[in-house]
Amino acid sequence: MSTTLERPALGTPRKVAPAKDRGTLLRSQVRTGWTLLTPALLHSGIFIVIPVIAVLVLSLTDYSFGDTWSWVGFGNYSTLFRDVDFLASLWHTVLYAIVVIPISMAISLAVAIGLNQKIKGIGFFRTAFYIPTVTATVAIATIWLWIYNPGSGLANGFLSLFGVAPNRWLADPATALPSLMVVGIWQGLGTKIIIYLAALQGVSRDLLESADLDGASRWQKFANVTWPALGPVQFFVLITSIVGTFQVFDLVYVMTRGGPGSETRVLVLDIYQNAFQDLKLGYASAETVIMMIVIALFIGVGRLLQRADTND
Amino acid sequence: MKRGVGLTLLAAALSVVVSSCGNGVIDKSTDGVPPAEATGTLRVLLPSFPPSTKGREEFQKVVDDFQKTYPKMKVEPDFATYNNLNEKLSTSIAAGIPYDVMVTGVGWIQPFASKRIFEDLGKYGLTPDVIKEKSTAALIPAVTYDGKLYGYPLIADTRAVALRKSAFREAGLDPDKPPTSLAEIKVAAEKLTKRDKNGNITRSGFDLASATGFRQSFTTFLSSTGTPLYVGGEPNFDNKAGLDTLLWIKSMINNVQPYGQTNAAQQPLVLTGEAAMGIVGGAVDCSDKGIGQKNCDDLKFFRFNSGKEIEYVGGDLASIGSRSRHKDAAWSFIQSLTKPATLDALAKLNKKVPAYKDSANSPQAKSNPLSQFVADGLIYAANENEVPANWLEMRGNFDIQLTQAVLGQKDPAKVLHNLAGQSR
Amino acid sequence: MTSATLPAVGAGQSSSKPSAIRPGRILLYVVLIIGALLMITPFLWMVLTAFKSDLEIMKFSWLPSELRWRNFTEAMQTAPFLRYFRNSLFIAVGETAFTLAVCTTAGYALAKMPLRGGKMLLNYFILLLLVPFQIILVPLFMIVKSIPLFGGNNILGHGGIGWLNSWWGLIIPLGAAPLFTFLARQFYVSLPDELAQAARVDGLGEFGIFWRIMTPLIKPALITICVFQIEAAWNGFLWPLMITTSDTMRPLQLGLAIFSQNPAEIQWPYLMAGTALATLPMIVLFVFAQKRFVEGMANVGIKG
Structure with a gap:
């Protein structure tokens, strides 16, 4: 027997209940569908789409909260590509995303599978891995600043046990961004583990049992039953990880403010400072538009990779 | 389709019901109306009062005083945090509902005055001659734009230098003759720096208090050579004094203090003995709840002087919104806010010193040795001076680029030249 | 298709029902415990810090001198x-x-x-x-x-x-x-x-x-x-x-x-x-x- 879960096709059901006329059913489904979808469409239209349109319009102006403003066409955009802070932020953000996304996804899936076993103290472990998500960022930042403290820090103390020379971590331009990535991975595990855990409940036990009967190895079960069943959720985690890493802000803001120099400056930090410290809302809007395009490109690549992955 | 219409009707009906409970219609103007008859709500944005029970009590006293003149007006305070002040200011401006009274800090007045967001207080009789009598001279340049006054100083946020007497004696230095010039400080700091056998700094010789950026410390050191950062909105740092100062900072970092050093509480390191000398704020708590009397007695305070004795001063400044519909009332509120008793309370709540003229005799100055020292020193005030209109933008540029110069990523002379070019 | 006859790596574990102690289990516990500690530490530190005095808090340390x-x-x-x-x-x-x-x-x-x-x-x-x-x-x-x-x-x-x-x-x-x-x-x-x-x-x-x-x-x-x-x-x-x-x-x-x-x-x-x-x-x-x-x-x- 095949242990590959049929992925349900999007939208149209293939078979139709015999008792009903095909057209009636379709109409009733379409009507129900739109009714169910309307509140979300209305809500997102008002509270997200309209603001985004406002951002698009603002990006063509030099609005800076003053009495007067004027249209500048694509002036903001052409300035952006000569803005060293923006280019540095873009580069750091892309680097951050490329490193953090695969590592954090792999670790959280592994931990989720571990936590899906029948083990003692499961509740404790699940809660423990979720705690960084609920711990206030200010507390997280403070302790990581201690861990990375060049003088009395825990990281150097630990490494010195192995005779490794002390590092300057966040204070060293060369290691600041990688140090920040570690915290980002650490903090983001909780939510991903939860989503994977929830998804692992949906993996058909019948299929796993029949694979057992077939004498499949653990790895075979994972590859042939669990992995395909996780497909839709993998996609969700990938997309949200891309968005989340591109929009990393709080952590950088409280830990380094983008320093030393601009070594850990990331896009949302740059946008935020342009908008609310420098009060250049028009310029920050143009920057946001570029950022959204870049994320969209990444998502496009992510979808291609995923399609290649689920096809084999 | 029918369902859609039904939903819309339902929503409309709901909103009518709910809106009848809401209030807060934008007020009619009260300017020109006799105070006793003026009605409406005065909206006040101020980070100076913490929204704690104590802060609220003090604020209520100001409101009570204001309502002696404007009995029918309500006051709606918005206790923002300093960190989010700009977001609140800018959204309220964009949405067309600006505050009537806004409290900001040094560096805000010029940009906002140039955007015509703040009102010229000269209309209410606050002329340069009047403010000289009321306020410490330290903050007058900070509220001046184009020769006019756009703000009223409330409290002063000061920086002095402190040394540990015990560390000085241990290193064979005389604590009664503190080093004040940049050159002297460097010599002393190098003697005071302690290292472990691997050469890592275990106690800093001098704390530059610049973990988040060198803008403020650069301004301070530069001013102590008699060179203000800006003069009349024009950059005054792309010169020999500027370069010498920046090179001096560069020679200090990772020599007498590791870059980015800060303690868990982000407090001045000299207060805990983690540095032998260093920049401190405007108050120190000598009680057991604070750093304790023993620590306090080991401290000696002094000021930078590389040709000019200076003390870095920032502060809280109250302004009137140019689109306020209650400007007369707003001015009356500022008068209540700037009564000495209120400023004393504000100084205590914020651990700063009051910005009125006789600050040295204020209760806050009497309460601890550091506040007394900085209040006495307000005559030596220095800060960024007359900043350009794009100063808010420049602040970030300074923080980034000075760090790049200090860490050797960029050429210091080029950085200063670049910053001068960006100032507009 | 999963073919059952292949002598895959770890096949010995897969078909047998979980026994009391297996190396895999122990490894799992060790990894989870280390992971959990790494996750909880900042929270613990936050709680401990809540008991400290102003002076204690300035220096990086674990334990408060008394529970305030x-x-x-x-x-x-x-x-x-x-x-x-x-x-x-x-x-x-x-x-x-x-x-x-x-x-x-x-x-x-x-x-x-x-x-x-x-x-x-x-x-x-x-x-x-x-x-x-x-x-x-x-x-x-x-x-x-x-x-x-x-x-x-x-x-x-x-x-x-x-x-x-x-x-x-x-x-x-x-x-x-x-x-x-x-x-x-x-x-x-x-x-x-x-x-x-x-x-x-x-x-x-x-x-x-x-x-x-x-x-x-x-x-x-x-x-x-x-x-x-x-x-x-x-x-x-x-x-x-x-x-x-x-x-x-x-x-x-x-x-x-x-x-x-x-x-x-x-x-x-x-x-x-x-x-x-x-x-x-x-x-x-x-x-x-x-x-x-x-x-x-x-x-x-x-x-x-």
Whole structure:
């Protein structure tokens, strides 16, 4: 027997209940569908789409909260590509995303599978891995600043046990961004583990049992039953990880403010400072538009990779 | 389709019901109306009062005083945090509902005055001659734009230098003759720096208090050579004094203090003995709840002087919104806010010193040795001076680029030249 | 096809039922314990710091010299924290109810209903995720101010303050994030269509199928949405700060900001004590929620 879960096709059901006329059913489904979808469409239209349109319009102006403003066409955009802070932020953000996304996804899936076993103290472990998500960022930042403290820090103390020379971590331009990535991975595990855990409940036990009967190895079960069943959720985690890493802000803001120099400056930090410290809302809007395009490109690549992955 | 219409009707009906409970219609103007008859709500944005029970009590006293003149007006305070002040200011401006009274800090007045967001207080009789009598001279340049006054100083946020007497004696230095010039400080700091056998700094010789950026410390050191950062909105740092100062900072970092050093509480390191000398704020708590009397007695305070004795001063400044519909009332509120008793309370709540003229005799100055020292020193005030209109933008540029110069990523002379070019 | 005869690596483990002690198990425990410690440490440190004195707090260290319980009581007496707790609870519950109602329905429609342009609609919701909240702050503020017929506004949204300073403004704009619509959709899409068809044969309407058949099956996802949304609402800072001016509606995180209001004078012991107390309900909530994940497992016994 095949242990590959049929992925349900999007939208149209293939078979139709015999008792009903095909057209009636379709109409009733379409009507129900739109009714169910309307509140979300209305809500997102008002509270997200309209603001985004406002951002698009603002990006063509030099609005800076003053009495007067004027249209500048694509002036903001052409300035952006000569803005060293923006280019540095873009580069750091892309680097951050490329490193953090695969590592954090792999670790959280592994931990989720571990936590899906029948083990003692499961509740404790699940809660423990979720705690960084609920711990206030200010507390997280403070302790990581201690861990990375060049003088009395825990990281150097630990490494010195192995005779490794002390590092300057966040204070060293060369290691600041990688140090920040570690915290980002650490903090983001909780939510991903939860989503994977929830998804692992949906993996058909019948299929796993029949694979057992077939004498499949653990790895075979994972590859042939669990992995395909996780497909839709993998996609969700990938997309949200891309968005989340591109929009990393709080952590950088409280830990380094983008320093030393601009070594850990990331896009949302740059946008935020342009908008609310420098009060250049028009310029920050143009920057946001570029950022959204870049994320969209990444998502496009992510979808291609995923399609290649689920096809084999 | 029918369902859609039904939903819309339902929503409309709901909103009518709910809106009848809401209030807060934008007020009619009260300017020109006799105070006793003026009605409406005065909206006040101020980070100076913490929204704690104590802060609220003090604020209520100001409101009570204001309502002696404007009995029918309500006051709606918005206790923002300093960190989010700009977001609140800018959204309220964009949405067309600006505050009537806004409290900001040094560096805000010029940009906002140039955007015509703040009102010229000269209309209410606050002329340069009047403010000289009321306020410490330290903050007058900070509220001046184009020769006019756009703000009223409330409290002063000061920086002095402190040394540990015990560390000085241990290193064979005389604590009664503190080093004040940049050159002297460097010599002393190098003697005071302690290292472990691997050469890592275990106690800093001098704390530059610049973990988040060198803008403020650069301004301070530069001013102590008699060179203000800006003069009349024009950059005054792309010169020999500027370069010498920046090179001096560069020679200090990772020599007498590791870059980015800060303690868990982000407090001045000299207060805990983690540095032998260093920049401190405007108050120190000598009680057991604070750093304790023993620590306090080991401290000696002094000021930078590389040709000019200076003390870095920032502060809280109250302004009137140019689109306020209650400007007369707003001015009356500022008068209540700037009564000495209120400023004393504000100084205590914020651990700063009051910005009125006789600050040295204020209760806050009497309460601890550091506040007394900085209040006495307000005559030596220095800060960024007359900043350009794009100063808010420049602040970030300074923080980034000075760090790049200090860490050797960029050429210091080029950085200063670049910053001068960006100032507009 | 899985061929059973291959002597795969680790095949010895796979078919045998879990015995008492196996090297794999021990390794699993060791890894999980180290991982859990790494995760909990900052939280522990926060709780320990809450007991410290001002002087102790300046230096990086673990243990306080004594347990200063008064830090907790003093912190809570600094401001009306009971009201802040109540406000946060109200916002969290309101936002979660709103999110569940809007996002499950939309997620189901996207996953299971034959809508023309269904793929486009899904892409629309994914694209919405790209929008960073920080930058739409200003336009969003203006929209919330111009909600017609609220807060003194006329039908065109002029003249008043709309949803500013109101529970509506605190709850509705940030509720029902596209993230949760997307999440719900991804879980509904994993459910087999045969279930719905069987229900249709039994004469159940489309809404009944959504509500009585499919939604109970994604209970783990619903709990996930609840946990995430409650936590987001509970920790919300910037939006409540922006749209409220009066203190009567402000939530917990704004109350805690009192202790760090002046960046030069952060009251660390109180801040940590307050933060620890604020985090506690979220941890308790999670402890209960994670049990439900297992419960969900029993329900999903579907043939593939």
